[in-house]
Amino acid sequence: MIPAPFDYEVAESAEHAVELLGQHDDAKLLAGGHSLLPLMKLRLASPSVLIDIGRVSDLSYVRDAGDRIAIGALTCYEDAHFDETLKSSCPIVAHAAGEVGDPQVRNRGTIGGSVAHGDPASDIPTIMLALNAEFVVRGPTGERTIAAADFFKGVFEVDLAPQEILTEMRVPKTSxxxxxxxxxxxxxDWATVGVAVVLGDGSNNASVALTSMGERPLRAQGVEEALAAGEDPASAARRAAEGTNPVSDPMGSSEYRRQIAPVLTRRALEEALSR
Ligand SMILES: Cc1cc2nc3c(=O)[nH]c(=O)nc-3n(C[C@H](O)[C@H](O)[C@H](O)COP(=O)(O)OP(=O)(O)OC[C@H]3O[C@@H](n4cnc5c(N)ncnc54)[C@H](O)[C@@H]3O)c2cc1C
Structure with a gap:
């Protein structure tokens, strides 16, 4: 399919992107284009203007920021996957970035684009939720910081105003x-089900988050509660599908996903405990 006609602008910086967003109604930011362009070709999105932020190179970085690692929104998956700072200080992000799509997707798609897009089948939002990440957003009145737990609202729905740009994600050091x-x-392929586990200072203080188990990335609260109460991982994992509402699609029915989640959660807990 061919997208509906649109105008095209190039942003030189995050501030310039915000300014351009303010000048156009119904504009969309274009990062790697691997989610937005397919939607436009299917005419599920028809922005009147695309504001290309793909050349804002100073939003592509991974930095040690004390007790956190700062990841620029335009960092592509491939760079995150091979980044030495992430590999040593927050390897779950480097690992998950390498699990996304194929090499073409990983070289064009961005970590920030994945977070901003809010697709419940995406891998990186689940990782961010499990890590209790913080997101930095810039808008016409300045910057604000949002916790990942508050950011994802629903299917393709996140806490970003029309004139805001996501600039940075901050994750705790978790080696x-x-x-x-x-x-x-x-x-x-996309995840039929995905499970992220971050143990913190032990299995009774674990974060467990799920991909493709609802309208947004979800915390597996039942599992976390069971672990906090001292249950062993195998028993706690049985509660993985509690409170979830997965879709049925060609990848699997809702019931299939609810069967897979506890098994995958047990394996993820065992793997996390082993390293
Ligand atoms: C064949 C294929 C396979 C894929 N497989 C997977 C997979 O296995 N796992 C997975 O998680 N994903 C997968 N994806 C999706 C891919 O990861 C996307 O690249 C990613 O979801 C979006 O990043 P992007 O940079 O391409 O964003 P874009 O497509 O450019 O933008 C997506 C949306 O986010 C907005 N946006 C982008 N950047 C910002 C920003 N900095 N601030 C505010 N808004 C912004 C845009 O306006 C748009 O609405 C796949 C995609 C394809 C085409």
Whole structure:
């Protein structure tokens, strides 16, 4: 399909992108284009203007920021996957970035684009939720910081105003006690179900988050509560589907996903405890 006609602007900086967003109604930011352009080709999105932020190179970085790692929104998956700072200080992000799509997707798609898009089948939002990440957003009145737990609202719905741009994600240093397991039918596919585990200072203080189990990335609260109460991982994992509402689609029925989630959660907890 061919997208509806649109105008095209190039932003030189985050501030310039905000300014351009303010000048046009119904404009959309274009980062890697790997989610937005398919939607436009299907005419599920028809922005009147695309504001290309893909050349704002100073939003592509990974930095050690004390007790956190700062990731620029335009960092592509491939750069995050091979980044030495992430590999040593927050390897779950480097690992999950390498699990996304194929090499073409990983070289064009951005970590910030994935977070801003708010697709419940995406891998990175689940990782951000499990890590209790913070997101930095710039708008016409300045900057604000939002917790990942408050950011994801629904299917393709996030806490971003029309004139705002996501500039940075901040994740805590977490070098051990982690896992991200993604169940998919074919290599390089989206997750039928994904489970992220971050143990914190032990299994009774674990964060467990789920991909493709509802309208947004979800915390597996039942599992976290069971672990906090001292249950062993195998028993706690049985509560993984509690409070979830997965879709039925060609990848699997809702019931299938609810069966997979506890098994994958047990394996993810075991893997996290082993490293
Ligand atoms: C074949 C294929 C396979 C894929 N497989 C997977 C997979 O296995 N796992 C997975 O998680 N994803 C997968 N994806 C999606 C891919 O990861 C996308 O690249 C990503 O979801 C969006 O990032 P992007 O940079 O391409 O964003 P774009 O497509 O450019 O933008 C997406 C949306 O976010 C907005 N946006 C982008 N950046 C910002 C910003 N900085 N601030 C505010 N708004 C912004 C845009 O306006 C748009 O609404 C796949 C995509 C394809 C085409």
């Amino acid at each position: 051990s006690g982690w896992s991200y397991l993604k169940f998919h039918h074919r290599a390089q």
